[in-house]
Amino acid sequence: MGKVKSQQQWQQILADQKTSGLTIVDYCRQHQLSTSNFYLRRKQLATAEYTFIEAKITKQTEVVVTPLPITITLGKATVSLPGTTTAAYLGQLLREFA
Numbered sequence: 001m002g003k004v005k006s007q008q009q010w011q012q013i014l015a016d017q018k019t020s021g022l023t024i025v026d027y028c029r030q031h032q033l034s035t036s037n038f039y040l041r042r043k044q045l046a047t048a049e050y051t052f053i054e055a056k057i058t059k060q061t062e063v064v065v066t067p068l069p070i071t072i073t074l075g076k077a078t079v080s081l082p083g084t085t086t087a088a089y090l091g092q093l094l095r096e097f098a
Contacts, residue, residue, distance in 0.1 A: 081093075
């Protein structure tokens with residue numbers, strides 16, 4: 001029975017095979033590895049690779065949204081209000097226009 005290899009060792013073996021220019025069968029024969037085990041480990045590591053991705057926040061940004069101004073036109077009169085006008089104030093103003 002061969003020596004048990006860690007996940008990192010298998011990752012290195014897979015990377016080495018890719019850069020070796022050898023087929024998987026030839027690489028395994030040369031390194032005395034089981035081809036079925038090679039394929040199994042490759043599949044397991046590929047699945048594990050997509051299971052979890054650690055992300056680091058490198059820069060936090062603050063999104064500032066400037067509200068557009070509110071413009072009300074009634075007949076010949078136009079009233080412009082800042083976009084930050086509260087709904088309560090806007091409601092009161094519209095009731096006055098009615």
